[in-house]
Amino acid sequence: MTSRINPLLILFAVLVYIFLMGPLIIVLGASVSDTTYLTFPPQGFSLRWFENIFAISAFKRTIITSLELAFLATGLALLVGIPAAYALNRYRIKLPSWLSTVFVLPILVPEIVLGFSLLKSVAVGMQTPIFLTLLVGHMLLVLPYCVRVVSASLASFDFSIEEAAVSLGSPPLKTFFTIVLPNVRSGVIAAFILAFITSINDVSTSLFLTGPGVSTLPIQILAHVEQFFDPTIASVSVLLMLLTVAVMAIVERTLGLTFLAK
Amino acid sequence: MTQALTVQNLTAHYGATKVLEDLSLSVGKGELVSLLGASGCGKTTTLRLIAGFLEPTSGSIRLGDKDLTRLPAYKRDIGLVFQNYALFPHLSVLDNVGFGLKQRGVAPADREKRAKAMLERVGLAQLADRLPGALSGGQKQRVALARALVIEPPLLMFDEPLSNLDAKLRVDMRVEIRQLQRANGTTSVYVTHDQEEAFSISDRVAIMNAGRIMQFDTPETLYQRPANAFVARFVGFENLIPMKAVARDGATVTAEAAGGARLKLSQERFGEIADSFVLATRADGLAVSTDAKDEGIPATLGLRTYLGRAYQYQADSAAGQLIANGSLSAPLEPGAEAKLMPVPDQCCVLKPE
Amino acid sequence: MKASKPRKAVNPGAARPRQLEENFMLKRFAGWWLAGPATLAVLVFLILPVAATIATTFGDDGGIFAPYIAFFNSGFRRAVLWRTIEISLATTAISLVVGFLTAYVVSKSPGKLKSLLIIAAVFPLLTGVVVRSFAWLIILGKNGILNNFLVGIGAISEPLSMLYTQGSVIVAMVYLFVPLMILTLVGVLENIPDDIVQASSSLGATPAATFRQVILPLAVPGLIVGAVLVFTGSFTAYATPQLLGGERQMVMGTLMYQRAMVSFDWVGASTIAAIMVVITVTVVLAMSRVARRLNPMAT
Numbered sequence: 001m002t003s004r005i006n007p008l009l010i011l012f013a014v015l016v017y018i019f020l021m022g023p024l025i026i027v028l029g030a031s032v033s034d035t036t037y038l039t040f041p042p043q044g045f046s047l048r049w050f051e052n053i054f055a056i057s058a059f060k061r062t063i064i065t066s067l068e069l070a071f072l073a074t075g076l077a078l079l080v081g082i083p084a085a086y087a088l089n090r091y092r093i094k095l096p097s098w099l100s101t102v103f104v105l106p107i108l109v110p111e112i113v114l115g116f117s118l119l120k121s122v123a124v125g126m127q128t129p130i131f132l133t134l135l136v137g138h139m140l141l142v143l144p145y146c147v148r149v150v151s152a153s154l155a156s157f158d159f160s161i162e163e164a165a166v167s168l169g170s171p172p173l174k175t176f177f178t179i180v181l182p183n184v185r186s187g188v189i190a191a192f193i194l195a196f197i198t199s200i201n202d203v204s205t206s207l208f209l210t211g212p213g214v215s216t217l218p219i220q221i222l223a224h225v226e227q228f229f230d231p232t233i234a235s236v237s238v239l240l241m242l243l244t245v246a247v248m249a250i251v252e253r254t255l256g257l258t259f260l261a262k
Numbered sequence: 263m264t265q266a267l268t269v270q271n272l273t274a275h276y277g278a279t280k281v282l283e284d285l286s287l288s289v290g291k292g293e294l295v296s297l298l299g300a301s302g303c304g305k306t307t308t309l310r311l312i313a314g315f316l317e318p319t320s321g322s323i324r325l326g327d328k329d330l331t332r333l334p335a336y337k338r339d340i341g342l343v344f345q346n347y348a349l350f351p352h353l354s355v356l357d358n359v360g361f362g363l364k365q366r367g368v369a370p371a372d373r374e375k376r377a378k379a380m381l382e383r384v385g386l387a388q389l390a391d392r393l394p395g396a397l398s399g400g401q402k403q404r405v406a407l408a409r410a411l412v413i414e415p416p417l418l419m420f421d422e423p424l425s426n427l428d429a430k431l432r433v434d435m436r437v438e439i440r441q442l443q444r445a446n447g448t449t450s451v452y453v454t455h456d457q458e459e460a461f462s463i464s465d466r467v468a469i470m471n472a473g474r475i476m477q478f479d480t481p482e483t484l485y486q487r488p489a490n491a492f493v494a495r496f497v498g499f500e501n502l503i504p505m506k507a508v509a510r511d512g513a514t515v516t517a518e519a520a521g522g523a524r525l526k527l528s529q530e531r532f533g534e535i536a537d538s539f540v541l542a543t544r545a546d547g548l549a550v551s552t553d554a555k556d557e558g559i560p561a562t563l564g565l566r567t568y569l570g571r572a573y574q575y576q577a578d579s580a581a582g583q584l585i586a587n588g589s590l591s592a593p594l595e596p597g598a599e600a601k602l603m604p605v606p607d608q609c610c611v612l613k614p615e
Numbered sequence: 616m617k618a619s620k621p622r623k624a625v626n627p628g629a630a631r632p633r634q635l636e637e638n639f640m641l642k643r644f645a646g647w648w649l650a651g652p653a654t655l656a657v658l659v660f661l662i663l664p665v666a667a668t669i670a671t672t673f674g675d676d677g678g679i680f681a682p683y684i685a686f687f688n689s690g691f692r693r694a695v696l697w698r699t700i701e702i703s704l705a706t707t708a709i710s711l712v713v714g715f716l717t718a719y720v721v722s723k724s725p726g727k728l729k730s731l732l733i734i735a736a737v738f739p740l741l742t743g744v745v746v747r748s749f750a751w752l753i754i755l756g757k758n759g760i761l762n763n764f765l766v767g768i769g770a771i772s773e774p775l776s777m778l779y780t781q782g783s784v785i786v787a788m789v790y791l792f793v794p795l796m797i798l799t800l801v802g803v804l805e806n807i808p809d810d811i812v813q814a815s816s817s818l819g820a821t822p823a824a825t826f827r828q829v830i831l832p833l834a835v836p837g838l839i840v841g842a843v844l845v846f847t848g849s850f851t852a853y854a855t856p857q858l859l860g861g862e863r864q865m866v867m868g869t870l871m872y873q874r875a876m877v878s879f880d881w882v883g884a885s886t887i888a889a890i891m892v893v894i895t896v897t898v899v900l901a902m903s904r905v906a907r908r909l910n911p912m913a914t
Contacts, residue, residue, distance in 0.1 A: 005723050006822075013720035016713055017732070020739055020794060023750035026760060030753055038753045040760045084653035091646030099650060102657050108896050109665050110851035112868050113888040116875060117664035120671075120885075140661050147653060163315055164348035164406075166335045168413060169365035175336075182352045201743030203854040207872060218745040222854060225749065234753070237746040244741045248734070 024241065031234035038231055049231040050238075059236065062220040065131070069216060070199040073138035074146075077195055081146030082188065086180070088147070089154040103147040106140065111204035114140060119208040130214040137205045142195035149194060153187020154180075186255050193247055200243065266291040266449040267312070267417055272321035274307055281307050282473045285321070289417075292447040294440070296460035299470035305453045307473075309419055312451065314338045325417055336365075341410030341448070345422040347402040349394035355381065355405050356390040362413035380412040381405075383442070400431045407439065411446065418443065420452040424459065436463050457497065461485065469493050491540055491615045499542040500585040503559070504614060507537045517541075521580020523559040531606035540612045545574055547608030550588035551601045558601030559584070563594050577602060669889045671882060682886040692870065696890070699866040702781060702856070703849040706788040710845045711838060713789070714796025719830075721797060722804040733801065740794040748855040751787040752778070755859070784860040791855060792845040799844065803837025804830070839906040847895045867891055 026040045034044030053059045088100050106114075115137055123133040157180065165175045181188070206216045215223075217236070225233055267289040274282040282304045289295045297305035310316045312323055314335030323330040330338055341362075349358050359377040360368075368376070381387045384404040394402060403423060410418055423439070424432045440463050443450050454460050460467050461481035468478040469492075476496075477489045488494035491502055505525070509516040513529045517539075529535055551558060561579035568574075572587040575594070579602065586602050588594060672682045686692050721732045739747060754760050755777040762774035777783055807830060815825040853868035860866065865873070867887055875884035 005720060009716060009720055013717045016717045016793065017735060019790070020735065023747065023754060023790065024739060024742065026753060027746065027750045037758070038756075039763075040753065080652040080656060083649040087646040087649035091649075095646045095650065099654060102654050102662075106657065106661055108892070108899055109661065110847070110888075110891050110895055112851055112853050112871065113665060113668065113891055114661060116871065116884060116888055117668040118660065119875075120881065121664035121667050122660065136660050140656065143653060143656060158346060158348065160344045160346060160348040161350060163313075163335070164342060164344060164409075165350070165361065166315075167313055167338070167340060167342040168362035168409070169336050169339065170361070171334075171336050179350055183350075197741050201745070203744055204851070204868070207853060208875065218743055218854070221745050221749070222857065225752070225858065229756075233749055237749055240746050241742055244738060247741060248738065 027234050027237045028241070030231055031238045033231055036230055038229060038234060049235040052230075052232045053235055053239070056232070058215070058220055058224075059217070059232075062215050062217045063239075065134075065214060066200055066217040069131075069134055069138050070196050072135055073142055073199050074192055074195040076135070076139045077143040077146045078150075078188065078192060081143055081191070082150055085147050085150035085154055086176070088151055089157070090159060100151075103144050103151075106144040111141060111202070112207065115205040115208040118205075123209060123211075130209065130211040134206060134209045134214070134216065137209050138199045138202065141202060141205050142198050145194050145198060146191045149191035150184060150187045153184040153190075157183055189251075189254050193251060197244070197247060201240070264291045265289070266293070266326060267451065268322075268324045269308070269312065270322045270324075272308070272311060272323065273319045274311055274316060275319050280473065282311070282318075285473070285475060287468060287475065287478065289449055289451060290465075291449055293465045294443055294450040294452060294463060296452040296454060296464040296467045297470055298454060298457060298460040298467050300455060303470040304473040305455075305470050306421060308470075309421055309451060309453050312417075313340055313342055313419060339413070339415055339417075341413060341415035341418040343403075343406050343410050343418070343420045343423045345425055347394075347406040347426075349402055349405055349409075351394055353393075354390065355386065355392050355394065355397070358394065358405055359409045359412055362409065366413065376412055377408075380408045384408045384438075399427050400435060403427065403435055404438075407442065411442065411448070414446075416449065418448045418450045420450065420454075422454055423452075424454075425456070432459070439463065469496055488542065488610060488612070491542065491612055494542040494610060494612060498544055499547075499610070500545050501541075501543045501548060502612075503541045503543075503581050503584070505539055505541050507535055507539070519559055519579075519581040521559075523579070523581060525557060525559070525604065527604075527611075528606070532609060532611050535611055536613070538614050540614050541604060542610045542612055543604055543608055545585040545587045546572070547605045548584060548586035549603045549605055550575060550577075550586050550594070551603055552592075552594065552598070553601070556601045556603060558603035561586075561600055561602050563598045563600055564596055566593065566596065575600075665888075665892065668885045669892065672886045672889050682882050683890075686883070686886050686890070695865050695867060695870045698781070698864065699850060699868075702784055702788065702866060703846050705785050706792060706849040707842050707846045709785070709789045710792045710796045711842055714793050714841060715800055715834070715838065717793070718797045718800035718804055719826075721801050733798065736794040736797045739790075740798065744791060744852075744854045745858075747791055748787050748858045751783065751790065752858055755783050755786070778859060779861045779863045781860075781864055784856050784864055784866075787855050787859045788849045788852065791852075792848060795844060795848075796841045799841040800834065800837055803834050803840075807833050836906045836910045839902050839909070843899055843902045846898055850894060850898075851891055 029040045029042045030038045031049055032045050032047065033039050033042035034046035034048075035042075084103070087095065088103075118133060118137050118140075122128055122136060123130070128136075161183070162175055162180055165179045166172065170178065201218060202216070203218045203222065206219050210216060210219050217240075221233055221236055265288045267287075269285060269287040272282055272285040273280065285304070285308060287295070287308075297308055299305050307316065311318050312330070314330065314333060318331065321331070325338070325340070350361065353361065356374065356377050359380055360373045363373040363376060378387060378390065381390055384407060386401060386404050386408070389397065389401065394405065397405065406423070420439070424435055427435060436459055452460070452463060461484070464481060466478060466480055467484055468475045469484065470476065471492055477484060477493045479489075484493065485497055488497055488499065494502060503519050505517040505519050507515045508518045508524070515527050515529060515535045516524055517527055517535070518524050519541075525541075527535060527541075549558075550563075559579050559581055561577035561584060564576040564578060566573050566575055569587070572590060573593055574585060574587050577584045577586055577600070584602055588600075594600065673679050678684075721729060721736075724732060752759075756762070757774050757776060757778065759777075761777065762771075765771045766774060811829060811833070812825060815829045816822075820828065851868055852866070853872065856864060856866040857869050857872075860869070867890070871884050871887040871891070874880045874887060
């Protein structure tokens, strides 16, 4: 399709993309500026603000916490989410239809409300440690993504392939790992990435669940900005952008970048 | 003939709906039996019960001297060919064929040798390293067949294996399937909704309807001697004329159709005739006569179509709409009055429905 | 489903009744066994706590609706609610227009460029809310880049105070949600079959007429989906209004945090949470109904 588009529209789209990219480039520039205040274009070039991240123990701590949380929450969500997605597709007729609605409901609950409710019911109500409460919150935050993305992948899986394997003598559990899972691989990878990124970047759910000594990186950034306005935050932001780049590179390697277009 | 597969009094439900009722079926060693019927008749359910993907409410399934009824599907040792081939998309053609051998603990070298030999037999040796996605429909079907045959199963089952292929390929493939099945002497159950396919490929055919077998016989018998009105209609008997015997004179029965037309039928030629029966014929089994003296069912001829070997008439009679074939030498115009006469060897006398 | 250990089938007769029982239980409830843990997690850690939060807002000493009456009696909180609605509506409207026009250009771009444009929209989407909001803090601040630039070129003599205004919150929110809108709408536009568009031109419609009379109506369901995502997202946002609006532009999210963690007024915070849930649910349900009714491709 090469039907011509109004040049004004094209100009508009170019401006929109400048609008989208500009602020991120500015953050990148500000992070390497050799000044004690945030400025763009950068004056001089220095990586000292990156070094400064690791000099501040709160950042070091929360980076580790955030990574732990993201891996654990995503892993747990996949652990219970993949079987659920499988069941929802494989036993569609046998299971009641409200069951799949359970995994849509979380969309109707604002994340900030989830965080606050978990604070009241779990953190205070059950006196759970902070990290555990955060883990529950993040797991719940990403579980619906996991179920829905893997489910979408399974929806186009032909279960007679599974039956073929069983008829050839492969036991059910073995069949799941050797036949079903390899064929929904892209869905599982996509779910993992989506969940991981959602967890790492989350503010609204974590907001109420962090506490003395245990916080996540985005919450720590918010707290830091209230007090200091130096390029450290820009450097941390760049680190997070690098993470995004890494994630997109993984997607490119494993699924091809066209996958992102979907 | 020794029985390889014996299905006894099988009943199955989907939830509260009964989908199979008291079905019994036995298949001899080396025999190919088709289950034939419209969708929803229970033929696929029967296959899935035998394969172990469904559990029967009651009844039993035996293969040789092994009771399969409650055995998990993966222990049943049945070769299956699926409608959509169900090849493993992530495995090469060779690995697809070798999959069943692997489950049986066959050593890799031997596995590869046997899978290759089987691919050779279906003419796909050169595609061994391809992924299934790169194959045509016919090739996929051959791989599926090879995959099911290589485990040398005591029973091979086909679920509408040809319905995704085009007409020409369908005919070629069914010949190929039959040849392979014959050569291996594999006992087979073949599910299809295509009558021509079932009749051409099978030793015996079970015609199914509403979860029951209506008739289980050789294709020849089914075609010529349907046992009931359902099967008669299914195998193409267009005319089913309800009649009553009004007089008996030795072997000859005088029967009356609706509207009062009377026919003299010889029990020697039509078989035993009850007091109330259905006379079933194909269009070829009703001769068209304009001779007033002939004894037949009076009818007004309607639309005439040309069949090549005959003219076919849609005819209106007091006994209902009938279809009859008339000779090519004397075409008749719509509106003509004629007598329709049953041809003894081409008619069946059936119980009323 | 269970991987029954390859029990030696030497004596199937003896093993049968037991195995039958096992298989029966496992198969009949296989779906439940597998879906159970995830379902339970959502029920116990999401539905129940949220329900409990909402429940605490009723049956107060002052009557069943007392917290709500208190909320709506407070001029300040009413103002926060209206401000949040205003900001969300503005963000949604701007994102819709900007997103749709951009998505149209993207969907018409040749292959390579198109994937590049899509990646360029995915990148900010995957970059966190905090980072993206912080970027605007640098730009809009009193000594920010925009002020420095404007002073530098002599357009203004004094730096403007752009931060902590409704405008700054809206700009950052639009920035937050435009990529989402573009990606949603590119998907929708790509699903419009080319032959429909060709049919329209063959009948004499100009590109503009085709756009307005064919493409736009077909994109309506996607526009509604996008609008719902943006509206609910901005209505319940926290980080962006906190950074760019601060105390001066308090919205529902920041007010809720303030009630809960600064004033320790948990009933008040729960009331705000309940109002958020009610509005989110209402908008989602109402709009999905509208979308279904307006979907021209529905049969």
